[in-house]
Amino acid sequence: MTHASLLRRITDFSSRADPYPLYEELRRTPVLHEEEDGPYAVSSYYDIQSLLHDPRISSDAAHLTAPGVDELSDPETTGLPPSFIRLDPPEHDRLRRIANSSFGPPHRPHRIDSLRGELVRIVTELVDGLGDARRIDLVDQVAYPFPVTVICRLLGVPREDEPRFRAWVDPIVAALDPESRNDPEAPVQRAAREARVQLGMYLAGLVEQRAREPRDDMLSDLVGGDGPDGSMSMMEVLSTAVLLLIAGHETTVNLITNGMLTLLRHPEYLERLREDPGLSVKIVEELLRYEPPVQLLPQRTCITDIELRGVTIPKGARIWLVLAAGNRDPERFKDPDRFDPDRADLEHLGFGSGIHSCFGAPLARLETQIALAELARRLDGPRLVEDPPPYRENAVLRGPRHLHLDIDGVRP
Amino acid sequence: MPAEQFHEWLRREGRIVVVGASLAGLRAAETLRAEGFAGSLTMIGDEPYQPYDRPPLSKAVLLGKASPDRTELPRRRGIDATWRLGVAATGLDMAGKRVRLADGDEVPYDRLLIATGVRARPWPKEEEAQLDGVCVLRTRDDAVRLHRRLKAAPRRVFVIGAGFTGSEIASACRDQGIPVTVAERADAPLVGALGGVIGAVAAELHRDNGVDLRTGVMVTGLEGDSVGRVRAAHLSDGSVVETDVVVVALGATRNTDWLAGSGLGAGPRGVACDAGCRAFDFRGIVTDDVFVAGDVARSPHPLFGYQFLSLEHWGNAVAQAEVAAHNMISASSDRIPHLWVPAFWSSQFGVNIKSVGVPSMGTEIMITQGSLAERRFVGVYGYQGRVIAAVSFDNTRWLEFYERQIERGAPFPVEYPTVDRRPEGRKPVPADFPDPSLPTHGPTVTLSGYSPADRRLVFTPARH
Numbered sequence: 001m002t003h004a005s006l007l008r009r010i011t012d013f014s015s016r017a018d019p020y021p022l023y024e025e026l027r028r029t030p031v032l033h034e035e036e037d038g039p040y041a042v043s044s045y046y047d048i049q050s051l052l053h054d055p056r057i058s059s060d061a062a063h064l065t066a067p068g069v070d071e072l073s074d075p076e077t078t079g080l081p082p083s084f085i086r087l088d089p090p091e092h093d094r095l096r097r098i099a100n101s102s103f104g105p106p107h108r109p110h111r112i113d114s115l116r117g118e119l120v121r122i123v124t125e126l127v128d129g130l131g132d133a134r135r136i137d138l139v140d141q142v143a144y145p146f147p148v149t150v151i152c153r154l155l156g157v158p159r160e161d162e163p164r165f166r167a168w169v170d171p172i173v174a175a176l177d178p179e180s181r182n183d184p185e186a187p188v189q190r191a192a193r194e195a196r197v198q199l200g201m202y203l204a205g206l207v208e209q210r211a212r213e214p215r216d217d218m219l220s221d222l223v224g225g226d227g228p229d230g231s232m233s234m235m236e237v238l239s240t241a242v243l244l245l246i247a248g249h250e251t252t253v254n255l256i257t258n259g260m261l262t263l264l265r266h267p268e269y270l271e272r273l274r275e276d277p278g279l280s281v282k283i284v285e286e287l288l289r290y291e292p293p294v295q296l297l298p299q300r301t302c303i304t305d306i307e308l309r310g311v312t313i314p315k316g317a318r319i320w321l322v323l324a325a326g327n328r329d330p331e332r333f334k335d336p337d338r339f340d341p342d343r344a345d346l347e348h349l350g351f352g353s354g355i356h357s358c359f360g361a362p363l364a365r366l367e368t369q370i371a372l373a374e375l376a377r378r379l380d381g382p383r384l385v386e387d388p389p390p391y392r393e394n395a396v397l398r399g400p401r402h403l404h405l406d407i408d409g410v411r412p
Numbered sequence: 413m414p415a416e417q418f419h420e421w422l423r424r425e426g427r428i429v430v431v432g433a434s435l436a437g438l439r440a441a442e443t444l445r446a447e448g449f450a451g452s453l454t455m456i457g458d459e460p461y462q463p464y465d466r467p468p469l470s471k472a473v474l475l476g477k478a479s480p481d482r483t484e485l486p487r488r489r490g491i492d493a494t495w496r497l498g499v500a501a502t503g504l505d506m507a508g509k510r511v512r513l514a515d516g517d518e519v520p521y522d523r524l525l526i527a528t529g530v531r532a533r534p535w536p537k538e539e540e541a542q543l544d545g546v547c548v549l550r551t552r553d554d555a556v557r558l559h560r561r562l563k564a565a566p567r568r569v570f571v572i573g574a575g576f577t578g579s580e581i582a583s584a585c586r587d588q589g590i591p592v593t594v595a596e597r598a599d600a601p602l603v604g605a606l607g608g609v610i611g612a613v614a615a616e617l618h619r620d621n622g623v624d625l626r627t628g629v630m631v632t633g634l635e636g637d638s639v640g641r642v643r644a645a646h647l648s649d650g651s652v653v654e655t656d657v658v659v660v661a662l663g664a665t666r667n668t669d670w671l672a673g674s675g676l677g678a679g680p681r682g683v684a685c686d687a688g689c690r691a692f693d694f695r696g697i698v699t700d701d702v703f704v705a706g707d708v709a710r711s712p713h714p715l716f717g718y719q720f721l722s723l724e725h726w727g728n729a730v731a732q733a734e735v736a737a738h739n740m741i742s743a744s745s746d747r748i749p750h751l752w753v754p755a756f757w758s759s760q761f762g763v764n765i766k767s768v769g770v771p772s773m774g775t776e777i778m779i780t781q782g783s784l785a786e787r788r789f790v791g792v793y794g795y796q797g798r799v800i801a802a803v804s805f806d807n808t809r810w811l812e813f814y815e816r817q818i819e820r821g822a823p824f825p826v827e828y829p830t831v832d833r834r835p836e837g838r839k840p841v842p843a844d845f846p847d848p849s850l851p852t853h854g855p856t857v858t859l860s861g862y863s864p865a866d867r868r869l870v871f872t873p874a875r876h
Contacts, residue, residue, distance in 0.1 A: 053812040055781055055790075055830035089832035090782065106762075304828050355809045 005034040007041055007320075011395040017388035019295070019398070020337065023325035031311040037067050039298065039318040040311070043325035045332035045349065047308060051321060052354035057300050059356060060088045064301040065316030080200070081235050083243035085356060086299065092355065098229050099240050102221030104362060111218075112362045115153065119367060122149050123374045130410050135385065138403040139257050142371065147252040150367060151245050156210060156217025161202070168199040173249060176394065200238060207237050218244075248360045251293040254399030255364060256371045258291040259284070261403060263372065264384050266339050270376055277373035282341040284368045288327075288350025290339050295324040295398045297352065323349040324398075381408035419743050422522060426451040428740065429511055429519050430493075431501045432527030432667075433457025435465065436706030436729040440525050441491040443737035453493040454519055456511065458500035461552060467726060469555040470577055471759055474562060474584035480552050501528070504674040506693070509701065522701065523740045526671075526683055526691065527733065529707040530664035530724060535572070540634040545642040546658045549577060561657045562590060569593070570645045570655035572631050574601030576758045578661030579614065583760040586621045593624040593653050595631050595645070598846055606767065606803055608844025609777050610791060613784050613805065621761045626651075634658055664724060666708050676702065682710040682722045687749035689736035705729065705736040711750060715819065716770050716800070725756040753815050757808070763787060766808045769801030769818040776840040778825055781832045782807055790814065793843055794824030 009015060010022045023043065026032060032041040042048055051057050058064075061082070084095040101107040126142045136142075148169050152162050175192030207223050214220035222240060225231035232240060263270040263283070273279050300319040305312055313319060326349045328336035333345070351358035358364065375382075385404035392401045413421065428444060430437045433455045441453055457463075464483045472478035496513065503512035510518045532548035535541035547558050562569070562585065569585045571578045574596035585592040598604065600611030601618060618625040630648040637643045645653045671678040676699075677692035678684075683704045684692045689711065691702040704711075706729040710722040731752040739747040757766040774793025782789030782805075790810050793801040798821045802814035816822075825840045 050813070050816060053810055055810055055813060055832075056828060058831055090786075090788075093788065303831065353809075354812075357809075 005038075006032065007034055007039065013391075013393055016391040016393075016395065016398060019324070019395075020328060023322065023328060026322060026325050027329060030309050031313070033311065033313075039066075039320045040313045041296075041320040041322055042308065043322040043329075045326040045329035048321045048323065048326040048349055049353060051300070051308070051319070052349075052352060052356075054306070056302050056304050056306050057319065058088050058303050059086055059092070059300060061086055061299070063088075063303050063316060064299075064318060066301070066318045079196075080239040080242060083239040084359075085243055085247065089355065094229050095232065095236060095240065096355075096359065098222065098225050098227065098232055099244075099359065101225060101227050101229075102218045103359070107227070108221070111154075112366060115150070115363075116366065116370070118153060119150060119370045120374070122146060123371050127374060127378050127410060130407075132409070134407060134409075136405050136407060138260055138375075138405055139253065139400060140402065142375070143253045143256040143260075143403075146256065146371060147249050147367060148245075150363070151248055154218055154363070155241055155244070156215055156219045157206065165199070165202070168195040168202070169245065169249070171195040172199065172246070176246070176250060176397070199242075203238055203241055204234065207234060207241075244360065248363065250394075250397045250399075251360075252364050252367055254293040254397060255284070255287060255291075255368045257400050257403050258293065259287050259368060259372050260375060260382075260405075261384070261389065261400060262287060262291055262339055263376070264382060264405075265387070269339075269341060270382075273373060273376040277377065279341065280369035280373040281365075283372060284365055285346050285348065286339060286341040286343060287368070289333070289346060289348035290327070292324050292327055292348070292350040293397060293399065294350075294352075295322070295396055297321040297323065298396060321352075323352065378411045379405070379407050380411055382406070415743055419741065422451065423448055423741050424450055426522040426741075427454070427520060428452070428523045428525070429454045429456065429521035430525045430527060431456045431511060432525075432529055432706065432708070433459070433461075433463050433495070433497060434527065434529055434706070434729075435463065435485060435726065436527040436529070436733040437525070438463040438485055438491075438733075439488075439730050440527065440705055440733035440737040441493055442488045443734045444741065445489060445491050447738060447741060449741050451522075453491060454496060454521075455491075455493045456496045456499065456501050456513065456519070458498070458514075459551060459553075460498035462495075462497070464552055466550075469552065470549055470580040471584065473555045474559055474581065475587055476559065476563070480555050480559070483552065501670050504671055504676065504702075506675050506699070506702065524702045525733075525736055525740065526702065526704045526708060527706045527729075528667035528670070530666050532660070533662045533665045535634065535658075535660045535662075537633070540636070540642075541660070542640075543634060543636040543642040543658075544640050545656055546634060546660065548660050549581060550664070558657075558659065562588060566590060566656035568653070568655045569657045569659065570595070570653055571659045571661055572645075573661040573663070574598075574614075574618070574625070574627075575604065575661060575663060576602065576756075576760075577663075578659070579618070579760045580758060581659050581661060582618060582623050583621070586623060586761070591622075591624070593626065593645075593655065594618060595626045595629055595647060595653075597628070597630050599627050601625070601627075603844075603846055604772070606771050607774065607777060607793075608846075609784070609841060610803060611844075613787055617761045617763060617787065624653075664707070666722070668708065682708050684710045684720060687711055687714075687751070688739045688747045689732060689750055690739070703736040703740050705732040714751070715753065715821075716773060721754065721770065723754050723756075725754060727755050728752055753818060755811075755815070764806050764808055765803070766811055767801060767803040768811050768815045769793065769799075771801040771803055771843070772845055773800050774843045774845070776824070777843040778840040779834070779837040780826050780830050781810060781837070783834050783836060792817075792824065792826055794840060797824055798822060799824045799826070 015022055026043045030044045084092045103111055130136050148166050152165055157165050171191040172195050175188050207219055210220040211223045214224045222232050222237045298320050302313055304315050330336050351361045383406045389400040389403050430441055463485045465485050468478050468483050473480050500514045501511050502514050510520050512518050532550035549558055568591040571582050571594045574594050579601050582592045582594050601614040603611040631645055632648050633646045634642055635644040642658050666682045668678040675693050677694045685704040686698050689703045690698045691704050692698055707724045710720040712718040713721050732750050735750040754770055755768045771793050773795050776794045777791050779789050780792050788806045790804045790807050799817040804811055
């Protein structure tokens with residue numbers, strides 16, 4: 001067997017549980033280009049940071065001329081126009097501004113904060129639901145159902161429709177895993193396509209309803225926006241809603257699960273969190289550095305030849321920004337492989353940076369802070385059943401498929 | 413005492429005095445302690461308040477969204493200092509190493525940091541400046557007074573000077589539905605800081621938001637009524653504007669009066685210092701025990717032809733304070749230079765304006781991203797074939813890239829394509845700064861024109 005290329009070793013499933021030694025190897029060649037038509041992988045903190053603010057870098061797939069299918073990229077098989085994550089300015093800016101005007105300051109400064117009580121209730125119910133079990137799966141029972149419920153409330157999906165909504169989301173999320181992507185006829189893919197159609201039709205109906213009778217929710221704001229940018233078209237609302245759903249789901253599941261896993265590997269912090277729920281703020285920030293839910297951004301390209309560290313990246317090439325490698329760059333962070341929520345210097349790349357920096361960041365932070373604090377407080381004597389746990393296939397949205405814990409009970 | 417021993421002693425039991433209890437003073441004090449200074453620390457401030465943050469004073473505080481007594485600066489750590497608040501420093505005895513205070517006290521030092529900042533330039537006609545309703549905006553007390561005036565539903569507010577502060581005040585008025593007139597001597601707002609091309613966009617911004625903007629005019633006088641309240645402003649074009657509140661926003665004057673006769677190289681343009689923040693005396697010889705930081709400092713910057721820059725920038729105050737503090741307690745081989753790339757921001761009429769570099773040095777500008785007409789863009793300034801500055805309207809997130817270009821002396825014009833480049837952005841146009849010998853209302857960067865390579869004195873009047 002010939003020696004597999006480093007990037008292939010990174011994406012290979014066998015390295016999923018601990019890719020960090022490979023990232024360390026990757027950083028030794030800050031701009032790594034191993035195969036013709038293959039990606040240029042950028043792994044140092046400062047280079048990633050600088051490319052994220054570089055106006056010669058594009059997120060628009062139309063500029064990506066490198067041949068070949070990128071098995072890591074999001075398959076945009078929704079039949080919807082690209083959402084703002086795959087657009088450049090000015091379209092990106094217009095859509096993101098409208099989306100933001102219903103999500104955060106200055107127009108809706110309290111949107112997220114006002115969800116706090118609701119988030120606590122949802123987590124409490126999920127933890128209550130663990131009942132008398134002595135063995136639980138944190139993914140299936142808490143981390144997974146939580147974000148989808150939250151996004152329903154945020155968008156304005158009525159409670160009675162939530163089970164149906166979740167039934168569509170499940171196959172869509174399952175199909176994100178690259179394992180099944182190569183075969184479009186795989187049952188998972190077929191189910192996902194069917195679910196996308198159903199979900200699209202459902203959302204379209206809901207958006208029409210909100211256009212007629214607006215309520216205090218995001219769909220109403222998006223379709224009825226009266227700001228200087230106007231409102232989104234029906235198709236744009238659908239793209240945006242699906243983006244929020246997909247981008248905000250798996251990432252949050254992984255952040256919570258990686259969080260619990262990391263805390264169980266560093267029990268002193270689990271103990272501290274139990275005593276001081278306020279520590280969740282620092283813990284979540286350090287998690288975003290130490291175990292970022294998005295390991296790398298595989299979709300960028302450049303609209304002209306650019307030079308980086310003496311390497312010319314040609315126009316149209318595929319560029320990978322390996323956030324998880326940059327987050328542990330010893331040039332930037334002292335003792336980078338140590339999980340240390342007490343770090344004072346913590347400008348991580350977990351949410352990216354620049355114009356595409358994570359839209360849902362304030363929500364993801366709050367969800368994870370609340371979930372981890374509640375889990376620390378209520379789970380009695382949690383222990384990992386297996387370490388490492390089984391992982392999902394996906395190398396980009398990296399996280400455990402299950403996190404089985406033995407517990408002595410659930411505290412009230 | 414050998415140098416090494418001296419610094420050890422200084423760190424252990426030296427006396428450091430910081431004059432100016434604001435952003436730069438506080439951050440310097442915190443840095444001193446963080447770096448292990450264990451001696452005595454005295455903080456002197458003429459205002460009676462703990463160090464507070466100024467940017468909100470012309471924004472959230474005027475809108476009533478933030479209380480002025482809630483703008484205290486967050487503390488990075490305890491500084492264990494003796495505070496002398498509400499007492500101005502009135503003199504400096506360099507030979508005796510003492511600071512004289514308004515109450516007659518003298519405070520001895522081994523190291524002194526001057527961080528006295530600037531004050532609002534008052535209306536030059538004293539009698540008119542005394543009229544009830546004539547305000548400036550610099551301090552917390554100023555903000556309280558102005559906020560109170562705005563809450564009292566004035567018929568009209570009259571702002572003299574369309575620099576950043578004047579524009580932000582006008583914006584705060586419009587936000588509350590208060591009629592406002594802005595008078596500006598130049599042809600557009602922000603011209604001194606950003607040039608005529610950007611000034612034209614700023615002018616539209618004012619007018620579209622209902623500001624009665626009068627450009628190319630001077631205010632010839634303020635008129636009071638029988639009981640001493642201001643009632644009207646007279647303009648050089650012969651027009652008269654009736655008003656209840658006049659805000660004088662003519663930029664700032666450096667607080668160096670207290671240093672007169674001290675022998676320090678201090679004047680209306682600030683206190684000159686080297687890149688390590690050590691003050692020069694008036695003979696041009698660098699001192700070793702007097703340091704300067706913040707708005708009051710003027711220091712040479714290698715990126716900008718070693719010109720002496722004085723920057724009224726929040727970020728500069730922090731960065732320079734940290735460098736000054738470090739150097740105050742370090743031996744010469746451990747000292748570091750202050751090489752901060754100038755950057756500032758403003759928020760007005762719902763637009764976030766930010767710049768990096770020194771726009772006023774630019775001779776040309778090109779809009780590399782977005783469009784002037786949409787008021788969302790990045791403009792890049794060029795000087796002698798290199799990128800010298802950039803400005804953004806609602807496009808802040810790109811500026812880091814342009815900052816790197818400035819640091820590298822990247823070539824100008826910008827030939828490479830960028831996302832969202834419009835046809836208007838393909839060619840540079842003159843940046844259209846006013847003749848630098850004409851006074852403007854407070855550009856945020858002042859160039860002295862004096863450099864080792866080009867010993868030329870440029871006359872720039874100190875007063876409006």
